Amino acid sequence: MKIPAFSLMLLGLFAFYQGRAQQPLEYCNNRFGFCVEYPVDLHLAKDRPINGDGITLEADAGEIEVVIAGSHNVMEWTPEKIFSFEKAEFEDTYKAPAQELKFQADSQGFEAILSAGGEIEAIRMWSLNGVYVLVSIKGPEAKTARVESLWNSMRVKFSS
Numbered sequence: 246m247k248i249p250a251f252s253l254m255l256l257g258l259f260a261f262y263q264g265r266a267q268q269p270l271e272y273c274n275n276r277f278g279f280c281v282e283y284p285v286d287l288h289l290a291k292d293r294p295i296n297g298d299g300i301t302l303e304a305d306a307g308e309i310e311v312v313i314a315g316s317h318n319v320m321e322w323t324p325e326k327i328f329s330f331e332k333a334e335f336e337d338t339y340k341a342p343a344q345e346l347k348f349q350a351d352s353q354g355f356e357a358i359l360s361a362g363g364e365i366e367a368i369r370m371w372s373l374n375g376v377y378v379l380v381s382i383k384g385p386e387a388k389t390a391r392v393e394s395l396w397n398s399m400r401v402k403f404s405s
Contacts, residue, residue, distance in 0.1 A: 277315030309384035367396040
């Protein structure tokens, strides 16, 4: 059975665009000089950061929220200090002590997974030249595997 050349061309184009559709998307923040690659199944959330210095994305019909934000480290906080601030904010949101499921830090940043009140938050922080980037992914504990999958698929690049 012969397949017409036109059909082969259409199949080739379909395969090409399917492959491109799975490429990660990218959010860049010129003010702080970083870009973050994120999966295509995340989309802009209705709620946006108040100061416009970041992006809020969501997945799974809004059950999972991803916040990407940058800041100048004018207080020269260590990654551990920034983590303690983020942890306190998480505990305040859920009015419960946070359980640290994971925490690892060095001089360039940290990664942590917190749990409280049936919710989970995976946070990563990277720093370079007085700027830091925070990626926070929150969702119900039932979606822990999905949160971790998103967390592990995001990449940060600094332009400076």
